[in-house]
Amino acid sequence: MTALDDASGDTEFVDFWNEILVPKFIAFKHVLVEGLTHHSEAIFPTLRVKEGDHVLDIGCGFGDTAIKLARLVEPSGRVLGIDCCDAFMEYGIKEAAAEGLDNVSFANGDVINMDFKPEYDFVFSRFGTMFFANPVAAMRNMRMSMKPGATMTHIVWRTRDDNPWLSMAEEVALEFLPPPGEDGRSCGPGPFSMANQEMVTGMMKSAGYENIEFERVDALVLVGRTVQDAIDFQLALGPAGEVFREAGEEAEAKRAEIEAALAKAIDAEKKEADGIVMDSSSWVISATNPG
Numbered sequence: 001m002t003a004l005d006d007a008s009g010d011t012e013f014v015d016f017w018n019e020i021l022v023p024k025f026i027a028f029k030h031v032l033v034e035g036l037t038h039h040s041e042a043i044f045p046t047l048r049v050k051e052g053d054h055v056l057d058i059g060c061g062f063g064d065t066a067i068k069l070a071r072l073v074e075p076s077g078r079v080l081g082i083d084c085c086d087a088f089m090e091y092g093i094k095e096a097a098a099e100g101l102d103n104v105s106f107a108n109g110d111v112i113n114m115d116f117k118p119e120y121d122f123v124f125s126r127f128g129t130m131f132f133a134n135p136v137a138a139m140r141n142m143r144m145s146m147k148p149g150a151t152m153t154h155i156v157w158r159t160r161d162d163n164p165w166l167s168m169a170e171e172v173a174l175e176f177l178p179p180p181g182e183d184g185r186s187c188g189p190g191p192f193s194m195a196n197q198e199m200v201t202g203m204m205k206s207a208g209y210e211n212i213e214f215e216r217v218d219a220l221v222l223v224g225r226t227v228q229d230a231i232d233f234q235l236a237l238g239p240a241g242e243v244f245r246e247a248g249e250e251a252e253a254k255r256a257e258i259e260a261a262l263a264k265a266i267d268a269e270k271k272e273a274d275g276i277v278m279d280s281s282s283w284v285i286s287a288t289n290p291g
């Protein structure tokens with residue numbers, strides 16, 4: 001059985017998040033949280049969530065969206081943020097305590113095999129559904145947490161071409177290094193795995209959702225405070241980071257040339273002088289649990 005067929009969860013991907021990505025995400029938290037926020041800020045005012053609701057935030061990472069959702073449902077509503085990495089959620093736990101919020105909590109789990117009961121009015125995920133070992137099984141399990149008629153809204157990346165902030169550096173890295181092999185370690189299907197509207201509609205229907213709607217959000221995202229910060233970010237995370245990591249010693253030997261090529265490409269692509277900002281594009285997908 002391959003990882004993608006295994007509906008019981010996949011420790012390989014969860015281990016990869018914890019062992020490889022946690023330290024890198026923490027090092028570039030300033031880029032990730034500031035960048036990804038543009039895609040949730042755009043739709044937060046229209047989310048189908050209200051005071052008193054019980055909400056799940058799936059793949060909640062550092063917990064910033066769980067905290068914002070907790071503000072939307074207070075005082076009687078509550079939010080549970082779920083992630084497979086405690087090290088990310090520790091930030092959310094500290095932030096919630098610092099803000100004096102007592103209606104948000106966090107739990108560790110692999111979404112694919114958590115034991116949910118139909119008690120949530122709204123389920124949210126910002127860029128958390130693209131990495132499941134089996135996306136249909138995981139989204140079906142997410143649906144098990146929803147009351148009849150409840151809404152699930154998840155945000156995923158659109159195509160490579162619409163996201164130069166991720167794809168441009170990969171193209172540069174591939175001018176110098178081989179593509180990662182099939183058997184390389186990875187975080188799961190990956191950031192563009194839900195870009196195809198037709199395919200995701202089919203996946204969500206298979207997972208039992210109805211009224212599936214897509215809304216496109218285009219936003220500029222920060223990729224670094226300086227060109228060097230942006231280069232370091234690109235070579236640590238995302239598709240370019242994967243090419244670089246998998247190439248091992250060859251990548252380190254060519255680091256200077258790759259960094260020089262990246263600096264040129266980043267300079268040509270960047271939009272503002274104040275921080276390095278590039279185009280990005282997401283789908284905000286909302287669907288309901290029948291009932």
Ligand SMILES: C[S@@+](CC[C@H](N)C(=O)[O-])C[C@H]1O[C@@H](n2cnc3c(N)ncnc32)[C@H](O)[C@@H]1O
Nearest residue numbers: 059060061083084085109110111126127128131
């Ligand atoms: C790209 S990050 C997004 C984090 C956060 N939602 C945000 O927008 O900043 C994806 C998150 O999903 C989590 N994740 C990946 N696979 C998971 C799984 N099977 N179960 C629970 N969380 C998972 C990762 O640990 C990570 O925090």
